[in-house]
Amino acid sequence: MSKVFVLNGVNLGTLGTRRPDVYGTMTLDDIERLVKDEFPGVDLQFRQTDFEGEMIGLIRAAAGSDGLVINAGAWTHYSYALHDALESLDVPKVEVHLSNVHTREEWRRVSVISPAVHAVIAGMGAHGYIAAVRYVLDIAPDRGP
Ligand code: DQA
Numbered sequence: 431m432s433k434v435f436v437l438n439g440v441n442l443g444t445l446g447t448r449r450p451d452v453y454g455t456m457t458l459d460d461i462e463r464l465v466k467d468e469f470p471g472v473d474l475q476f477r478q479t480d481f482e483g484e485m486i487g488l489i490r491a492a493a494g495s496d497g498l499v500i501n502a503g504a505w506t507h508y509s510y511a512l513h514d515a516l517e518s519l520d521v522p523k524v525e526v527h528l529s530n531v532h533t534r535e536e537w538r539r540v541s542v543i544s545p546a547v548h549a550v551i552a553g554m555g556a557h558g559y560i561a562a563v564r565y566v567l568d569i570a571p572d573r574g575p
Pocket residue numbers: 440441442501502503504505506526527528529530531538
């Protein structure tokens with residue numbers, strides 16, 4: 431069975447009530463259900479943490495898995511520590527954002543983790559997670575590293 435890590439960073443546990451105008455009304459549990467329903471035969475390790483060190487541990491735990499999808503929240507924009515952890519991880523990796531960060535504040539247009547992943551999805555809402563898992567499972571293996 432394929433194993434894919436879907437990691438969610440800081441403040442993503444408050445989805446549902448946090449800026450519904452930007453992020454929609456789905457909670458992170460709703461998103462987890464949506465993604466798991468789409469991939470019933472996949473071992474999806476769906477996690478959220480507000481602690482950067484814990485996130486780095488989760489990224490390391492994805493070594494040897496079939497891939498990693500990460501919404502790093504605001505860490506995206508400044509965490510070189512997450513960049514370095516992702517850079518060291520040798521599995522297909524996709525960065526996901528619910529919102530289109532490029533239409534928002536200037537500082538959200540910068541991602542310090544993008545250079546350490548294979549693909550980036552922004553602005554597709556919860557469906558971005560599904561697209562990312564599909565890429566990891568179906569497309570990335572044929573594309574090589
Ligand atoms: C986000 C975008 C980030 O800028 C923000 O800090 C988040 C969520 C998104 O999913 O659109 O927490 O990653």
